[in-house]
Amino acid sequence: MWKDWIRPFVRPLPQWSTVAVAPPQQVVTATLRWDGHSADVTADHTVASLVPLVIATSLDAGPRPVLEYRNNTTGTLLGVLHLAQMASVASETTAITLYHVAAGGHRCLGWPLRSWNAWLQNRLMRKNRAPHHFAPEPAAVQQLMIAYLCPRPVVLVSVDAPGHQNIFPMDLIGPLERSGLFSLALRSTSASVSVMREVRRVALSGIPAPMKAVVYKLAEHHKHPLQDWNALPFPARPSREFGIPAVAAALRIQELSIVHSQDVGSHTLFLGRIVSDEKLAEGTQLHHTAGFHQAYRRRHGIPLAEV
Ligand SMILES: Cc1cc2nc3c(=O)[nH]c(=O)nc-3n(C[C@H](O)[C@H](O)[C@H](O)COP(=O)(O)O)c2cc1C
Known part of the structure; x- marks a missing residue:
């Protein structure tokens, strides 16, 4: 056409x-x-x-x-x-x-x-x-x-502290392999930054690709903390060591102990160590890549599966 x-x-x-x-x-x-x-x-x-x-x-x-x-x-x-x-x-x-x-x-x-x-x-x-x-x-x-x-994987980050609970999507994350550290870059205006600096622990749920819509909806919690864990639109399960509510249907749940945080421009860079790593299911994870990358792959007959 x-x-x-x-x-x-x-x-x-x-x-x-x-x-x-x-x-x-x-x-x-x-x-x-x-x-x-x-x-x-x-x-x-x-x-x-x-x-x-x-x-x-x-x-x-x-x-x-x-x-x-x-x-x-x-x-x-x-x-x-x-x-x-x-x-x-x-x-x-x-x-x-x-x-x-x-x-x-x-x-x-x-x-x-x-x-x-x-x-x-x-x-x-x-x-x-x-x-x-x-x-x-x-x-x-x-x-x-x-x-x-x-392509960058999407996780839901859970934070649980007295008087503050939250769960929100992140993709500015990842291992810094040689150091053994794992990093999260969170906009400094986000609702949970100060609590994360204080409690120094989070749980990361690796998100199955079909959960895209529900995960995008949780982006509102970058600004507003979650009122009640029972209000989540999916079943939760406690993370292994910290008992932080995480996604029951996650491909993987990792717990991060935060060892350092500092302001870097618009974001707070958190560096942590993985203290537990539960691989719960096989499957594809929600990822983000550049639109021009997918156009390249489509032109060459190797597109990634879009969700
Ligand atoms: C899938 C997904 C991943 C996100 N990853 C991050 C992230 O890694 N770091 C971050 O600071 N914000 C992240 N956000 C939040 C958004 O960039 C944005 O800050 C949030 O939706 C609030 O939007 P607004 O302040 O522009 O209205 C993510 C949002 C979504 C939907």
């Missing part, structure tokens, strides 16, 4: 695609390169803040490394982020390095569609930008989409 042909020229691709992927994702590999060195950081880098856009890793890769994302099967380069070292975060005996994203680009779409799609997306972002509302610059969102070339 001529409409299918004309669509990419008048309408931008969606920024994000919600997909069902068996964890841990193995469709895209991330490699850090610096001064003749390279290291696989697929399970050792995470987003620490959105404004400014900051990446955390347990490697010290010098002042100006490059982060490459490649299709794991073919080795094709999909996108690149150019990083600039900001600071080290010392926690217990390990250190994490923070990198500001200085520039980036992707190759998921051919030229001129790549530039045209970015222009259409940026125009839409500027149009929908509410005044006084936190929002990264369109250029930073383009770079964030590159960081999502590695």
Whole structure:
């Protein structure tokens, strides 16, 4: 149909695609390169803040490394982020390095569609930008989409303290493998930040892909704590050591003991250690990836299953 042909020229691709992927994702590999060195950081880098856009890793890769994302099967380069070292975060005996994203680009779409799609997306972002509302610059969102070339798993984070209970979705999370730490980047305005800093423990429920709608609904709890665990729209089960209510249908429940937290731009970066890890079910987990990544995969006949 001529409409299918004309669509990419008048309408931008969606920024994000919600997909069902068996964890841990193995469709895209991330490699850090610096001064003749390279290291696989697929399970050792995470987003620490959105404004400014900051990446955390347990490697010290010098002042100006490059982060490459490649299709794991073919080795094709999909996108690149150019990083600039900001600071080290010392926690217990390990250190994490923070990198500001200085520039980036992707190759998921051919030229001129790549530039045209970015222009259409940026125009839409500027149009929908509410005044006084936190929002990264369109250029930073383009770079964030590159960081999502590695599909990011969605979990529900449960917090339980006297007088405060909450459960909300997060995807700015992940292991920083070499350090043994696990990170969460939570907007500093979120309702549970101060309680998490105090109680220093959370439970993470790995979300089966079919639970997308109910999980998105729980995003309201970034602003408003949960009134009552009994009001949850699904059955809960206590996490193993801490007894924090978590999702009974979760693929996996991990308990995190928080060892460090600090402000990084718009977000609070929590670093923790996994104290228990219950693998409860096989199946696909809800993930987010960039819309242009899914368009690339569709063009090559290898789309991820959308939910
Ligand atoms: C699936 C999903 C994952 C999210 N992950 C994070 C996260 O990792 N960190 C965070 O600070 N907020 C996260 N959010 C929250 C949203 O970015 C946003 O802050 C929240 O929905 C409140 O929106 P508003 O303040 O823009 O109205 C997530 C939301 C959803 C639906």
